[in-house]
Amino acid sequence: MNSHRYFIELSYNGTEFHGWQTQPNGITVQECLDKALSVYFRQEIVSLGCGRTDAGVHATQFFAHFNVADLPIEKVVNAITGINSLLPYTIAVKRIFEVADEAHARFDATARAYKYHIHFDKDPFKLDRSWLYKGELDVEKMNKAAQLLLNFTDFSCFSKSKTQTFTNNCKITEAVFEQVENGLVFTIKADRFLRNMVRAIVGTLILVGKGDIAIEEVSNIIEGKNRSKAGQSVPACGLYLVAVEYPFVSS
The missing domain is CATH 3.30.70.660 (Pseudouridine synthase I, catalytic domain, C-terminal subdomain)
Known part of the structure; x- marks a missing residue:
């Protein structure tokens, strides 16, 4: 299986979310993003964010990384419009780009x-x-x-x-x-x-x-x-x- 790692840059209005990280007791940004990515790329995708924002906190710049298997790089990095159409209006994807396999959205942030x-x-x-x-x-x-x-x-x-x-x-x-x-x-x-x-x-x-x-x-x-x-x-x-x-x- 040929898998590549990508960074995704997004922004969101956190008012209606219980923060970034997926949890059982409320809707989160990560939950919405992972669902949109999984639907668009037709495979289960779990993202990992650059950090955790609490309920009600906003982000004008947020990064996460995720892996996609068996798809051309061009298809993934050019998927912004399609992914945005699957997300609520309170979340907007800005760009997607390929990174090294070991790149980490949280631990590599300086x-x-x-x-x-x-x-x-x-x-x-x-x-x-x-x-x-x-x-x-x-x-x-x-x-x-x-x-x-x-x-x-x-x-x-x-x-x-x-x-x-x-x-x-x-x-x-x-x-x-x-x-x-x-x-x-x-x-x-x-x-x-x-x-x-x-x-x-x-x-x-x-x-x-x-x-x-x-x-x-x-x-x-x-x-x-x-x-x-x-x-x-x-x-x-x-x-x-x-x-x-x-x-x-x-x-």
């Missing part, structure tokens, strides 16, 4: 970036796309606190409990709030992320912006490695996976 969107005034067009925050925030203090993240690697305090990870170490290379019209956008980039990490970080930085904790307290929280000392996780609706980098994939 960096990932997320954005978190906050808006301050009620806006029906941002429903489930951004978090409506009612109150004032000191963005300058929040950015000073965000820079402290770059000094650490162990982020146990921001990790969801009982996860199947071997290490809670991550290398954050960017963390900044940008003021936009009627809101804020937080961008964070790292080599890897823990489950719930970005939402917990934003929730903690919000405490700084509200004046509930001092900037320096963020360092103490990280050093304490205790999730209960960090801020509450902000809602999933404002979170977007926006970039995944690989040494062998051009943007």
Whole structure:
């Protein structure tokens, strides 16, 4: 059997999904994608994603890999229109390309970036796309606190409990709030992320912006490695996976 491995790039609105990974208690992005791929290529296909996004989280760029047997490469990489026609409108395939047999969408990723969107005034067009925050925030203090993240690697305090990870170490290379019209956008980039990490970080930085904790307290929280000392996780609706980098994939 002649099998080839492919990367598939997609984007999705996560509002109606129980996250990326297939599970028994709700519809997921992976479930929809695998069904569409299996129907189109007329063989059972199981994809593996670059990570797991939680329920309600969106992605403007997401990669997965899958194998297809006994089909010309041209037929697979040119199947975008056909696969999109089998997917719900909330999922869109952007490109498909052949990779080496050992290429891995999760383990070969060298960096990932997320954005978190906050808006301050009620806006029906941002429903489930951004978090409506009612109150004032000191963005300058929040950015000073965000820079402290770059000094650490162990982020146990921001990790969801009982996860199947071997290490809670991550290398954050960017963390900044940008003021936009009627809101804020937080961008964070790292080599890897823990489950719930970005939402917990934003929730903690919000405490700084509200004046509930001092900037320096963020360092103490990280050093304490205790999730209960960090801020509450902000809602999933404002979170977007926006970039995944690989040494062998051009943007």
